[in-house]
Amino acid sequence: MAASSNAEQTQLQDMDEEDAGMEEREMDSDEGEEDGMGEENSDDEEDDSSEDEKENEAEIQRLEEQLSINAFDYNCHVDLIKLLKQEGELLRLRKARQKMSELFPLTEEIWLDWLKDEIRLSEEEPNREKVYELFEKAVKDYICPDIWLEYAQYSIGGMGSPGGIDKVRAIFERAVTAVGLHMTKGQFVWEAYREFENAILSTLQPPPGRIPSREEKELLNAQLGRIHTLFRRQLAIPLMEMEATYAEYEEWSEDGVPETAAHQYKKASLQMAKCKPFEDSLLVAETPKLAEYQAYLDFELKEGDPARVQITFERTMAENCLVPDMWAKYNNYLDRQLKIKDLVLSTHERAVRNCPWTMGLWKSYLLALERHGADHHTVSDVFEKALNAGFIQATDYVEIWQAFLDYLRRRVDFSKESSKELEELRGAFSRSLDYMKQDVEERFGESGDPSCLIMQNWARIEALHCKNIQKARELWDSIMTKGNAKYANMWLEYYNLERSYGDPVHCRKALHRAVQCTSDYPEHVCEVLLTFERVEGSLEDWDMAVQKTGTRLNRVNEQRAKAAEKEANMARQEDERNDNRRKAKSEKKVQKKFQKGSRVGEKRKAEQDDYHDEWNEDPEQAPKRQRGNRDQTTEESMETEAGQFGRKPPPGYKPAPPGAKKAQHGALGDAPKRSDDKPELRNDDSSVFISNLMYTLEEPEEKLRTLFEICGPIKQIRPVFGTKGTFKGYGYLQFESPVSVPEALKLDRREVEGRPMFVSPCVDKNKNPDFKVFKYNITLEKQKIFISGLPFSCTKEQLEEVCKSHGVIKEVRLVTYRSGKPKGLAYVEFADEAQASQAVLKMDGMEIEGNKITVAISNPPRRNLSDRPGSSRDMADLMPRQAYGSRGRGRTQLSLLPRSLHRQSAPVGKVENGTTSGGQAANAAGETKPLSNSDFARMLLSK
CATH class of the missing domain: 1.20.58 (Methane Monooxygenase Hydroxylase; Chain G, domain 1)
Incomplete structure (x- = not known):
């Protein structure tokens, strides 16, 4: 049986060799037939490949140069690794990966690619120990089951070596413990x-x-x-x-x-x-699933199993590695609950590697190192790394310096007069002051420590522990020269220090200086001085204190009186400006009404003349005209016209569209009503004002109903039309309930036919003349970034795609003109300020469609006082504009007012300058009386 099977195998092998020989001969013949074309195609492919190689090499060199300038460019590292892997540059690829892993934790995908490449290389050059070292680095970045599984499977390949089985078991035990x-x-x-x-x-x-x-x-x-x-x-x-x-x-x-x-x-x-509901929610949720993981963590923390809490935290951090609050929460749990040194310190280290810009993580890391007895060299190295992390606020550097100085102070044995640790502490204090002055102020343009907290702590240590009150006084002198001498609390802090560790002489000097320099609460320091002299001083000291405090308080009261008088004058001037504005506005309104009445009278007279001419024409033509007019209008419009004119409307009259009939008068319920109309009650609490719509919007009422019916039941919609029946781009909408108004206001800036629609509360301006609405915040928003320099073609979706890699995006807003055209500006709101800060670091200077953008934390400039409710402009703004333009006097100097309004004098009892002379010219208060319609009529008819 065995012999026959061997023979069969030999026969099959011979047949395979013959088939292979035939295939080779066929392939040779095919190659011979296509020899000419093959050479041409191969030359073209070689040229294309060589050009691609040159382009890739140039791009690789560019990325390497960029990393030499900014080694913390995460995306640049990723792009370089992809290109080197594509080109097959394994040695350069290894170096690129090593450089990136020194600065950042690597993702699961990058680690798996790197490990697989190294495993293939180790097959050619057997060196399993290097691969084991790489696996050890990989499992420290994140808790990843796939990497642990790959580690265990790779170790199985070395089980034949001495102790190989025990090593495989040890790796498997670590894997099941970890994941x-x-x-x-x-x-x-x-x-x-x-x-x-x-x-x-x-x-x-x-x-x-x-x-x-x-x-x-x-x-x-x-x-x-x-x-x-x-x-x-x-x-x-x-x-x-x-x-x-x-x-x-x-x-x-x-x-x-x-x-x-x-x-x-x-x-x-x-x-x-x-746990099944939480796992199901994670399966259907989108990355990074922060809310779902937060709910899962709350559940596990309530259950109280430390191992399960830890693995849930690790799963959370694997997908939310750039969320500092989650790292802080994880570190806090480990510090207070588990307290396992290796686990605590490794987690703190991973936290600052993922979020190096967050000062709080570095601070807690320093405390954890001290708490678990780390050597001084390690703590100092971590602190130096923190200084180079690139914090986003000047105050962050003050806090990290204070944390390090507190650590150094706890190392000092103050029972000794001199020690190495004490000299190191003093040197650190001196270095911190130089660092805040040279580095922080130059970078941020402001002092991160305006109250000199570091110097205050140094002075306390010198006075309390070192018994060196003279050094403390020198430090406080320096503090006061930095602009703090005007604050009472600073002087009282210094006084308390002298009171505790100094002598009464210096206490008295400090209080006398405080009385002379304090500007915020001088009464308080005066009271402290008198109390001190009542307890410590002689009669001469008491008399001097009473004299100095009295003189100082008198001067302060005089200054306050002058300031109050100045403020009252400004308020009075403000009231006068407001009165002048109201008077000018009312006069302009009367003048406009007068001009409109004169034009309407002339137009009506002309129409009546045409009307009489029409009825005086040929009787045979009159019926034709009547039939033509009757054919052009409906029965409903004829009834409306008859009710308006009392007879047939004059020629040329065009009725307004049906939709504009009720809306011509403007706001809700404030138009004059006919006696047969049903009264409509105005309710501002359940109404909104809609504006900035297209004038060419067809059927605006139906369009608005479609947009706002999702907010709640609608009572009425009042689009406003002009006298010719054209839509004016705004209107009013009233709901059945005020509950629908907040939902409607959320539609503000909704794009309607390429133009942003404005939705604002409906407010009676007669009752609230200074009411203004500004939708967006005008203060510092740390969780929001401001982007300028965007291409006008950039859409909201494109910008969101660019920004989403830096954190969870809550809102993207493109800034546009009223017409809807983009300004090239945008605001992007992230879930927290850490993500926004990371986006600023990564996106500032980025190019989008050839435009180099600028990114900063949102901090809009303060609006002008004249734009705020209740404020007024300068008097210069209230002066009438000059009649001279940029090119001299205008082309025409004709006045648009009737001559009668220009008369400066008139007989007694006649109307002059809008008022009547004699007893009716002014009232007891000296105010002019407004003209009536009959007064204006007499002025027009006067010669």
């Missing part, structure tokens, strides 16, 4: 562990028919016990597909599942049922 509780991926590690042990078991099984020795039985039983233990350990943990593992155990075990294992399985199943 064995991972509810969705942990079972894969457990299954791989069991498969390995089952493979070992198969090698220990004796051949059929041979009785194993005593040693072989012991080894076999020990291996069976290992597999039993693995099954029981896995079934005691809530994992996905637990039922399949339980069935596998029943099938594998000859004696069935032990009772204790079944009990643990039921308990884990109940826990799995509790």
Whole structure:
């Protein structure tokens, strides 16, 4: 049988060789036929490939140069690694990956690619230890089941070496400890562990028919016990597909599942049922799933199992590695609950590597190092890294310096007059002051420590611990020269220091200087001085204190009186300006009404003349004209016209469209009503004002109803039309309930036919003349960034795609003109200020469609006082504009007012300058009386 099978195999091998020879000959003939074309195509492909290689090499060099300038450009590292991998530059690729891993934690995908490449290289150059070292670095960045599984499987390849099996088991034990509780991926590690042990078991099984020795039985039983233990350990943990593992155990075990294992399985199943809703929400949620993980963490923290809390935190951080608040929460839990040194310090280190711009993480890292007894060199190195992390606020540098100085102070033994630690502390204080002056002020343009907190702490340490009050006084002199001498609290702080560690003489000097210099609360320091002299001083000291405090308070009261008088004058001038504005506005309104009345009168007279001419024409033509007019109008419009004119309307009259009939009068309920109209009650609480719509908007009422019906039941819609029936671009909308108004206001800036629609509260300007609405915040918003220099073609979706890699985006707003055209500006709001800060660091200077953008934290400039409600402009703004333009006097000097309004004098009893002379010219208060319609009529008819 064996011989025949070998012969068959030899025959099949010969047949395969013949077939291969025939295929080679056919391929040679085909190549000979296509020789001419093949050479041309190969030349073209070589040219294209060489050009691509040149372009890729140029891009690689550009990326390397950019990284030499800014080594913290994360995206540049990623692009360089992709290009080097595409070109097959393995040595350069290894260096690029190493440089990136020194600065940033690598993602799971980058680590797996790197590990697979190194594994292939190790097959050519056997050096498994380097690969093991790389795996050790990979498992420290994030808790990743796939990397642990790859690590364990790679270690199986070295089980033939001395101690190889024990090493594989050790790696598997570390893997199940690290990720064995991972509810969705942990079972894969457990299954791989069991498969390995089952493979070992198969090698220990004796051949059929041979009785194993005593040693072989012991080894076999020990291996069976290992597999039993693995099954029981896995079934005691809530994992996905637990039922399949339980069935596998029943099938594998000859004696069935032990009772204790079944009990643990039921308990884990109940826990799995509790966690199932959270796992389901994670499956359907979109990355980064922060809210879902937060709810999961709250549940696990309430349950109180430290191991499960830790694995849930690790899963959260793997997808939210740039959220400083989550790192802070994780670190706080480890510091207070687990307190395991290696775990705590490694987590703090990962936190600052992921979010180096967050000062709070560095501060907690320094405290954790001190708490767990790290050596001084390690703490100092971490502090130096923190200084180079690039914080976004000047105050952050003050806090990190204070944390380090507190650490140095706790190292000093003040029972000794001099020590190395004390000199190091003083040197650090001196260096911190130089750093704040030279580095922080130059970078931020402001002092991060205006109250000199660092110098105050230094002075306290010198006075309290070192008994060096003279050094403390020198420091306080420097503090006062930095603009703090005008604050009472600073002087009282210095006084308390002298009171505790100095002498009464210097206390008295400090208080006398405080009385002379304090400008915010001088009464308080005067009272402190008098109290001090009442307890410590002589009669001469008391008299001097009374004299100085009295003189100072008198001067302060005079200054306050002058300031109050100045403020009252400004308020009076403000009231006068407001009165002048109101008078000018009322006069302009009367003048406009007068001009409009004169034009309407002339127009009506002309129409009446035409009307009479029409009825005086040929009788035969009159019926034709009547029929033509009747054909052009409906019965409803004829009834409306008859009711308006009392007879047939004059020629040329065009009725307004039906939709504009009621809206011509403007706001809700404020138009004059006919006696047969039903009254409509105005309710501003349930109304909104809509503006900035297109004048060419067709059927505006239906359009607005479609837009706003999602906000609530609508009572009425009043689009405003002009006298010719054209839509004026604004209108009013009233809901059935005021509850719908906030929902309607959310539609503000909604784009309607390419133009942003403005929605604002409906407010009676007669009752609230200074009411203004400004939708957006005008103060510093740390969680929002401002982008300028965008191309006008950039859309909201494109900008959101660019920004979403830097954090969770809550809102993207493109700034446009009233016409809807973009300004090239945008605001992007992130979930928190850390993400916004990261976006500023990464996006500032980025190019979008050839435009170099500028990115900064949103901090709009203050609006002018004249734009605020209740404020007024300068008097210069209230002066009438000059009649001279940029090119001299205007082309025409004709006045648009009737001559009668220009008369400066008139007989008594006649109307002059809009008022009547004599007894009716002025009232007792000296105010002019407004003209009536009859007064204006007399002025027009006067010659």
